[in-house]
Every structure is written in structure tokens, then in C-alpha cells.
Amino acid sequence: MRTLAAVFLGLALFISAAGAEDARPVEHRGAWVWARSCPNKVAADAMLARAEAMNLNALYVLVFHWGATAAYHSAILPVNDKIEEGFDPLGYLVAEGHRRGMEIHTWYVNGPCTSQGGAAPWIFQKYPNWRTVNRGGQWVEWFDLCQPAVRDWQTRIMLEVLQKYDVDGVHFDYIRFNGRGICACASCREAMRRQTGFDLSSLCYAALPAYGSFNANPLAEPTTARILVQFDNGVPAVAVNKVGSGRVVLFNWQVEDDPSSAVNRLVLSAFEQLGTKPGDLVLILDSDINAKKYEHRAFQDARRWIGEFGFRTKRVGDNDLAKLPKGAVVVLPGFYLMQDDQAKALLAHVRAGGGAVFFDGPVRAMKSEAARTLLGFARTGRYFHAGRILLPGPDAEGWIPRHEIAITTDTESVKMEKWDAWRKDQITKLVAQVSHEAKATKPDRLVTAAVFRTKTAADNVLQDWPRWLREGLLDYVIPMSYVATAAELDQHFAWWKSLDPQLERIIPAVGAFKIIKDRPAEERARAVAEQIEVCRRQGAHGVVMFNLEGIDDATASRLGQTVFATKTRPYRPKRK
Numbered sequence: 001m002r003t004l005a006a007v008f009l010g011l012a013l014f015i016s017a018a019g020a021e022d023a024r025p026v027e028h029r030g031a032w033v034w035a036r037s038c039p040n041k042v043a044a045d046a047m048l049a050r051a052e053a054m055n056l057n058a059l060y061v062l063v064f065h066w067g068a069t070a071a072y073h074s075a076i077l078p079v080n081d082k083i084e085e086g087f088d089p090l091g092y093l094v095a096e097g098h099r100r101g102m103e104i105h106t107w108y109v110n111g112p113c114t115s116q117g118g119a120a121p122w123i124f125q126k127y128p129n130w131r132t133v134n135r136g137g138q139w140v141e142w143f144d145l146c147q148p149a150v151r152d153w154q155t156r157i158m159l160e161v162l163q164k165y166d167v168d169g170v171h172f173d174y175i176r177f178n179g180r181g182i183c184a185c186a187s188c189r190e191a192m193r194r195q196t197g198f199d200l201s202s203l204c205y206a207a208l209p210a211y212g213s214f215n216a217n218p219l220a221e222p223t224t225a226r227i228l229v230q231f232d233n234g235v236p237a238v239a240v241n242k243v244g245s246g247r248v249v250l251f252n253w254q255v256e257d258d259p260s261s262a263v264n265r266l267v268l269s270a271f272e273q274l275g276t277k278p279g280d281l282v283l284i285l286d287s288d289i290n291a292k293k294y295e296h297r298a299f300q301d302a303r304r305w306i307g308e309f310g311f312r313t314k315r316v317g318d319n320d321l322a323k324l325p326k327g328a329v330v331v332l333p334g335f336y337l338m339q340d341d342q343a344k345a346l347l348a349h350v351r352a353g354g355g356a357v358f359f360d361g362p363v364r365a366m367k368s369e370a371a372r373t374l375l376g377f378a379r380t381g382r383y384f385h386a387g388r389i390l391l392p393g394p395d396a397e398g399w400i401p402r403h404e405i406a407i408t409t410d411t412e413s414v415k416m417e418k419w420d421a422w423r424k425d426q427i428t429k430l431v432a433q434v435s436h437e438a439k440a441t442k443p444d445r446l447v448t449a450a451v452f453r454t455k456t457a458a459d460n461v462l463q464d465w466p467r468w469l470r471e472g473l474l475d476y477v478i479p480m481s482y483v484a485t486a487a488e489l490d491q492h493f494a495w496w497k498s499l500d501p502q503l504e505r506i507i508p509a510v511g512a513f514k515i516i517k518d519r520p521a522e523e524r525a526r527a528v529a530e531q532i533e534v535c536r537r538q539g540a541h542g543v544v545m546f547n548l549e550g551i552d553d554a555t556a557s558r559l560g561q562t563v564f565a566t567k568t569r570p571y572r573p574k575r576k
Helices: 002-023 041-053 089-099 122-126 148-164 186-196 261-273 288-294 297-308 318-323 340-351 369-375 409-441 455-460 465-470 486-490 493-499 512-516 521-537 553-561
Strands: 028-034 058-065 103-109 131-133 139-143 169-173 210-216 219-222 226-231 236-243 246-251 281-285 312-316 329-333 355-359 377-380 384-392 446-451 476-479 542-545
Touching: 028 041, 028 103, 041 089, 041 553, 058 089, 058 148, 089 103, 103 148, 103 446, 148 169, 148 409, 169 409, 186 409, 210 261, 210 409, 219 236, 236 261, 236 340, 236 369, 246 261, 246 340, 246 369, 261 384, 281 297, 281 318, 288 297, 297 312, 297 329, 318 340, 329 340, 340 355, 340 369, 369 377, 384 409, 409 446, 409 465, 446 465, 455 465, 465 476, 486 521, 512 521, 521 542, 521 553
Parallel strands: 028 058, 028 542, 058 103, 103 169, 169 446, 246 355, 281 312, 281 329, 329 355, 446 476
Antiparallel strands: 131 139, 210 384, 219 377, 226 236, 226 384, 236 246
């Protein structure tokens, strides 16, 4: 009798608990978290406690990255070496997260693949041709998602977790290419020629004229600078300015974004002009002043790219500009916020026989007389991001070989559009393959993706996520709207709603790490809450924050007491 009573009591409690859970309002409250930040039980418990303090109900756990290693027990991948031996971060987070009422989605970095120490990741040592190649013929540490073998392998990885663990979904990230300049490898050229009849080599000229997509913050009105190469709209593209015993070379756009064969030759020629050859040491500026607004990406890209030419590289900081070694060549990538004293220091260095190479114009610095003298330009020009043709300038002096093939922006842009469309199709094939196999394996689990927040940005990396929504390949996407203010975030909803008027399959991201950065502790939660309220006002079904590691415990607790005070259920779109 006591046993039967206990059974009925337990059943009553279960029904009561289920009813209470169902009564919770629906609002998605997610956060990305690196499983490598949970190398052991103590660290994992700390992350879960932070999420619980915020009343989060979904975590996106990074399980595949770091040189193609895993943060779970895999039969395909080596386990990441930061994880304590024997510990399974994903298994622990699934069990403990579910116990706390949180969904656990597995997060995969599908594009970039690098490792510490300079050696190629194990997967590229085993399959070197699985890397992408840029238009200049250089390897890029990025998975070639155009290759069926790569797509099959990544599908196996994503499905392995779904089969072995009780996760609530699989989540793509970096499901794109690193710009419009890849992949131009032999395999892609042949596949595109076979499937479309288009010969990609016509976009890879090693001589001028040469077509490309250029993101430019140019300087204008040369005074003492000589124009070696110009764009077909007349804007200077490459200029050299002799100052005293040294020279300054300006590449008037973000040259490292899409280095074609012609651009590579221009860069090598520039270093030759400065008396530097592969094997020599090149200094590269990593400006903390600049990074406060523009981050460190330009330095990282420049160091990687210049290293691929065979130059030895060394990082220098803002304070080092006043004490550069005599005769040294320094590269200044995206140095938009160059200060007057820094321009003066560089001017003195060049006058004494040193060399300087600017990647993109230092457009915020041109009020400085020293900057104008250093560069040999009078003012800032007009920003553009467009397809252009590089042409020999009036002072080219045989800087780069020329060919006699007549090309126009119209003919070349049509070729680029064909290449773009073909690569978008290949990436979509991976999304479709994973989606179909995941739904066949566990139909109730979600397939989602982190995506670029604007159409222009998504197109520039070949990420056709509006198509993925139209074709029902994803349950929802999370646009990475990492902006500093609520007003900036508010502006993005118009395009999102043109694709999904009720935001049924678009859940905005909030860049908590960016909002919190450099703010006093007492302002952090309020600033994050302002963006959450914008999403609510626009009718979003929730938010996902990047990232849990970037939110301190005090801010997490404050959010859990204010904007996230009530507990909610995670949002799940209705099935189509």
C-alpha cells in the first residue's frame, strides 16, 4: 500500500513539474561557450553556474575547432590537448545542462583550421589538398568546402555527436569562405570548368590589367607621391613616396583581403623597392590604439600573408615606432588611427633611410601635417568596395609585367558572379547534407547556423543563408549582430524582416563581449539589457549572446535579476 501511494505521489509530482515547466513563457536565451573553457568538472560547473545565474536556457558548445580537434570523445578526431585526460566536456555539459533546464547545441567551426606553433593542423598534413588556395596561388588554412570529400568528412563529424550524445541540435559557424578570393585550387578550377564551362584562370592574371574586388579607404590628391598603379576609376592604387633617404609605399586598399597573383607580384616589387627580399626581417605594427576601434585582424592577416612570401616577421607595438632599428622596413596594416607623434616618428625613420609600407590609407590621420608629408597625399578620398581593374599608373616604370588581353569591369564582374554562385552552391551542399542526415537521424533535433548580419557581408563571404531559410535547410539562423549600441542593432531588423517578417527563423545575436568591453562594471548589464529590449520590441523570440566567457559573474547575476528575471523555455520554431 505504501509502495502504491509512493508511486501515485511521484506521478503527481512529475505531472506538477511538467505543468509548471509548460507554464513558463517562451523566450530563447542562449549563449555560445567554448567547451575548451570547460577542461574539467570545476571549470564546467563555473560556466553552468554563470549561465544559471543569467536564467539562460540554451548553450551552444564549441566542440570542433582548434586545429580540427574535438571537445568530446570522438572516434574520428583527436581530443584537444587542453582538456583534462578522461574528462568529456560535452557529455558533462549535456547531463548537467539538461538537469538545469538548458538546451545544449553542438557548435562547429566549419571553415578556418589552424594550429598553434606554425605547423599545419594534422588534418592538412594528412590531406594537404583539403585546404583552400587564393587567387595568388597561396594556401589558406581554411577547409575547401567545394570538395565533396571535405563535405562528407565534416558531415560525419557533425552526425557523430548527434548519434552519440543527447544534444538538442547541431550548429554551423564560419560556414562560408574567407572572402571572395578562394578557392582557386586545381580541383575547384577543374570542377567549375566541368560543371559550368567557365575557366577560372581568367580571374587569376599575374600581370596588369587585373580584376579584383577591392575594399578601399583611399588617400587622394597626391602631392609628392608617384602613382605606380591605379584603379580603372582613376583612384591611385599603389604609390611610392621618397622622403629623405627612404621610401614609403602605399597600397590604397585592404590589400591582404584578396591577394591575386598580380597583387602578390606588386607586394614583392614593393619590398624590392625598399631593399628587402624573402628571408629578410619585416616588422609589422600591431597597434593597440587602432585595435580599440578596429580590433587586431589587420595585423593578424598581414603577418600571416607576409610570412607566406618567406619573410621573417616580428610584431611591433605603438611605442616601438619611436625606436625602430635604422633602415628597417615596417608594415602598417589598416593603421587608420595613426597619431601625430607616430607620424612624426615614422617620418624621421624614413628620412634616415628606413622603409614603410601602408596597407590601406590611414584615413583618420590625414589632418596631421606629418602624415601628409610621410605619405605624399593631401587628403582622404572616398571609400569604395567594388569590383575594379588595376592598371599601370603614370609612373609604373615597368614595376609589373603587362599583358595585352582587353578586360573590362563588366566582363570580369560577370565571371566573378559565376564563380560566386558556384561556390555558394558548394557551401549550400554541405548545409543540405548535414540537415537532411540530421533530420533522418533525429527528426526533433535542430539544425542552426551563426551567419553574417548584412546582405553585403554575407555575399562577400559566399554565405547564402537566406536561401538556406527559404529551402528549409535550417530551423533558424543567428545573425552575428555584434554592435556596441542598441541603436546600431535596431537598424538591422529591416532586412531580417524582409526575409522573415515574424522572425520565426531569425534569432538575433547580442555581442555582449563588445558591449561590456571598456565599460565600468555598473554600466555593463544595463548596456546589454538595452540591446535585449530592442530585440523584444522588434518581436524577436529571443537572443543568443557571444559569449559566456566574455560576461563576468557580476554582470551575469545582474542580468538574471533584471532583464532575464523570470525563467523561460527555449524557442523552437514550428516545423514546416
